[in-house]
Amino acid sequence: MGRLEFDVAHLLAGGLVLMSFMLLYQDRLFALLNVFALQAVVLALSVSWQAYVQGAPHLYVTAAIALVFKAIVIPVALHRIIVRLGIHREVENVVGVGPTMLAGMGLVALSMVVMLRVTADAYPLAREDLAFALSVVLLGLLMMVTRNNAVSQIVGFMSLENGLILAATGAKGMPLVVEISVAFSVLIAFIVIGTLLFRIRERFDTVDADALDRFRGGQR
Amino acid sequence: MAPMIPASPAFALSCVGALLAIAVLAIPGGRLRDAAPVVYGACLATSLVALGGALICLLAGPPASNVVLPLGLPWVGAHFRIDALAAFFLAVVNLGAVAASLYGIGYGRHESEPQRVLPFFPAFLAGMNLVVLADDAFSFLLAWEFMSLASWALVMAHHREGDNARAGYVYIVMASFGTLALLLAFGLLAGPEGGYAFAAIRAHGASAPSAALVLGLVLLGAGSKAGLAPLHVWLPLAHPAAPSHVSALMSGVMTKVAVYGFIRIVFDLLGPQAWWWGLPVLAAGGGSAVLGVLYALMQNDLKRVLAYSTIENIGLIFVGLGLTIAFEANGFHAAAALALTAALFHVFNHALFKSILFFGAGAVLTATGERQMDRLGGLIHKMPLTSFLVLIACAAISALPPLNGFASEWLVFQAILLSPQLPQWGLKLLIPAVGALLALSAALAAACFVRVFGIVFLGRPRSQQARDAHEVDRWSISAMAMLAALCVIAGVLPGFMIDSIASVVDALTGARMPAQASLQWLSIVPVAESRSSYNGLLVFAFIAASASLAAYAIHRLASQAVRRAPAWDCGFPDPSPSTQYSAESFSQPIQRVFGSYVFKASERIDMPAPGDMRPARIKVELRDLAWELIYAPIAQAVSFTAERLNRLQFLTIRVYLSLVFFALVTLLLALAVWP
Structure with missing residues (x-):
């Protein structure tokens, strides 16, 4: 494998992690969606580069799915949801940006250490890819944990799923069926959550997840 | 598939299948009128056939074939096999099933909600048969749990009455605990390769520490099902709660299936035994014997007395098994064979007389509607046949010669008398102490059953219901009479019993008791070089002769006329039956x-105060000390923990996500730090 292939793959996967960091500090919902769409584009690029390097044409399908759904359909749909719900002015800050970014850096370091140790004798490209993928997954989880707004939690979940796709394409020989089914399951999850959002809004007049807990009369 | 000869696992399995089919048919049929005699009749026929197959296996030698069904774990399958041990326990199970089904034909008519009993009774019988037939750990545990659940459903048949719901709750908790212990034991036995078939377990054996752990787990698992103290708490609650013929099965037969599980694992699967394994088994057995009979003496509920007495008898059986381990580990094969024969003989005997006693309690319940002994009395005049048969069972369980209880307890004591040969001081000191405990419990058991028979059947009726009692139906009487006849036969001719158990004992200890059939005058000797011997027939002849001589003399010399008169009462004939001895005062x-x-x-x-008229x-x-010292603290700890964990139910969504997140990060950190 040439030096160039490796470097480009590295660059794209690193770009994915960078997008995850950018997601972390967006506190406006529209900006969040734009960064998410950008991340999906980078993901599509990364996957098609893998398809080219590995000589696996079916990965182009995966890249196309990522591009169409994650970069276009889902952001546009979320955009319309936000407009219809009238929450585009909402700003949320549960945990400050500084601590969140520090925690994110810690998570990236952790996933590097773990993955590089565990996969010592694996194919180098897959190795780097897996380490970056784990970082993206952890950052997506971190985002879900630090946000209150249901829309941002969905975005966190979707970006977590981007990490999964990156891992799946980095490993050679993952069948196309698995990737397509993962993509569709995410789409279905998106539909379910979107419907749920309107339901929550109808009932509670807000999409702040804390309102649900207040309603449930949970522990204060 | 093997041909359907009566002595094959396939045959026994088809009997189990027939029982399950009866259970399924009884679900829709249970509500019909007169369904009970049909269901019990079908169970009776199937159990008789299965009993015949088991007896052929036991007497003519076990079949070589085994059956593997493509069920259960995919790489193991469901194995079924009959060896000598399984054949013996199959015979005990199906004998109890025959008697209970026969009794049920009559007793089941008085059932208020037959649809709650009829489907589960055949299922319970099928479960017990399957446990004994199973030849791999998965089938064994599955059948064991099936048996527990079926009997639980039967305990809950009258769940609205009194304390029955609580009894069912305690029972299912203890049964699940026992199954968990057995599950862990089989996990240790199977080893990391997952060889769950018994043949595979036998082949690779267990290392010494894990074998000791398995012994502890089996004592917990099988011991809780059998009713060893202090795991017995469910037994006196659950056994009386079930309908009486089911109580008889649970007490007389299901506890024996637990004994079978113990023998199968400890003697067959676990490999060579260490001498100190005998210590916990002996201690648990001796303690259970004394505690069981002491509690039995204090109870006023007739069926609860019988349930506690079961604990005593299980203790005796476990003492026999502990002695077997002690002798076998030291290479005294003849003594080990004696102790194991005694234990198995008592398994058989207890199944007989405990069934009669529960049937008798059921008959009393049918006739009077009472289980409290202090509201009974004088039933010998109203129910002469039942009284006579219960008297035989009382004498047998009190170990009076020439009945079967004496023969097996005599053999246990003969084995105890051989203990000075043992080299270890721990055993030398413990076994005589356990022997003293057994002697104490035998005497107390006699007192207990004098009390049962005296209060319930003798004296004057203590309530209107007891005064209006009447004899029960012929089916119930015939079930009791059949078992009582077996009690007498096994007591008078114990040599035949010992010889038919010999093949089981031979397979497990590598030795057998001297062939008793070859001895003169049908007497039995425990070991070849022993000088003591017992002849049930001679004792029986002596007792019969002297009793008839005494009866003849009394009738000859005393007046012929029967005269009924008030008992002499210090010159104050009193009108109230409550001045008689009561169960408590006894x-x-x-x-x-x-x-x-x-x-x-x-x-x-x-x-x-003086002058006060009240x-x-x-x-x-x-x-109950066991309850207060062991179970109450455990229950408190569980509810305390549950109270604390309850807060987890009321967290916010974000906190749940954070929990997942931090768990993941912690695990990754552990992976990163771990060398």
Whole structure:
């Protein structure tokens, strides 16, 4: 494998992690969606580069799915949801940006250490890819944990799923069926959550997840 | 598939299948009128056939074939096999099933909600058969749990009455705990390769530490099902709660299936035994024997007395098994064979007489609607046949010669007398102490059953219901009579029993007791070089001769005319039957002796002042130490923890996500730090 292939793959996967960091500090919902769409584009690029390097044409399908759904359909749909719900002015800050970014850096370091140790004798490209993928997954989880707004939690979940796709394409020989089914399951999850959002809004007049807990009369 | 000869696992399995089919058919049919005799009749026929197959296996040698069905774990399958041990226990199970089904034909008519009993009764029988047939751990545990659940459903048949719901709850908790212990034991036995077939377990054996752990787990698992103290708490609650023929099965047969599980794992699967394994088994057995009979003496509920007495007999059986381990580990094969024969013989005997006693309690319940002994009395005039048959069972369980209880207990004591040969001081000291405990429990058991028979059947009726009692139906009587006849036969001719158990004992200990059939005058000897021997037939002949001589002399010399007169009562013939001995007054001396230690008993006497006309009262409170010292703290700890964990139910969504997140990060950190 040439030096160039490796470097480009590295660059794209690193770009994915960078997008995850950018997601972390967006506190406006529209900006969040734009960064998410950008991340999906980078993901599509990364996957098609893998398809080219590995000589696996079916990965182009995966890249196309990522591009169409994650970069276009889902952001546009979320955009319309936000407009219809009238929450585009909402700003949320549960945990400050500084601590969140520090925690994110810690998570990236952790996933590097773990993955590089565990996969010592694996194919180098897959190795780097897996380490970056784990970082993206952890950052997506971190985002879900630090946000209150249901829309941002969905975005966190979707970006977590981007990490999964990156891992799946980095490993050679993952069948196309698995990737397509993962993509569709995410789409279905998106539909379910979107419907749920309107339901929550109808009932509670807000999409702040804390309102649900207040309603449930949970522990204060 | 093997041909359907009566002595094959396939044959036994088809009997199990027939029982399950009856159970399924009884679900829709249970509500029909007159369904009970049909269901019990079908169970009777199937159990008789299965009993015949088991007896052929036992007497003609076990079949070589085994059956593997493509069920259960995919890489193991469901194995079924009949060896000598399984054949013996199949015979015990199906004998009990035959008697209970026969009894049920009559008793089941009085059932208020037959649809709650009829489907589960055949399922329970099928479960017990399957446990004994199973030849791999998965099938064994599955059948074991099936048996537990079916019997639980039967315990809950009358769940609205009294304390039955609580009894069912305690039972299912203890049964699940026992199954968990057995599950862990089989996990250790199977090893990391997952060889769950018994043949695979036998082949690779267990290392010494894990074998000791398995022994502990089996004592917990099988011991809780059998009713070893202090795991017995469910037994006196659950056994009386079930309908009487089911009580007989649970007490007489299901506890034996637990004994089978213990023998199968410890003697067959676990490999060579260490001498100290005998210590916990002997201690648990001796303790259960004494505690069981002491509690039995204190109870007023007839069926509860019988349930506690089961604990005593299980203790005796486990003492026999502990002795077998002790002798076998030291290479005394003849002595080990004696102890194991005694234990198995007592398994058979207890299944007989405990079934009769529960049937008798059921007959009393049918005739009077009462289980409280203090509301019974004088039933020997109203129910002469039942009284006679229960008297035989009482004499047998009190170990009176020439009945079967004496023969097996005599063999246990003969084995105890061989213990001075043992080299280890621990055993030398413990076994005589256990022997003393057994002697104490035998004497107390006699007192207990004198009390049962005297209060329930003798004297004058203590309530209107007892006065209006009438004899029960022929089916119930014939079930009791069949078992009572077997009690007498096994007691008078114990040599035949010992010889038919010999093949089982030979397979497990590598030795057998001397062939008793070759001895003169049908007497039995425990070991070849022993000087003691027992001849049930001679004792029987002597007792029969002297009793008929005495009866003849009395009738000859005394007046012929039967005369009924008030009993001499110090010149004050009193009108009230409540001045008779009561169940409590009979047991009060024993309660005073053991009271402060075993029962934490407190007596309060409420004596009216002079001139006050109200009666004096005595109030006695007994407490169950096992419950207070072991179970109550555990229950408190569980509810405390549950209270704390309950807060987890009311967290916010974000906190749940954070929990997942931090768990993941912690695990990754562990992976990163771990060398």
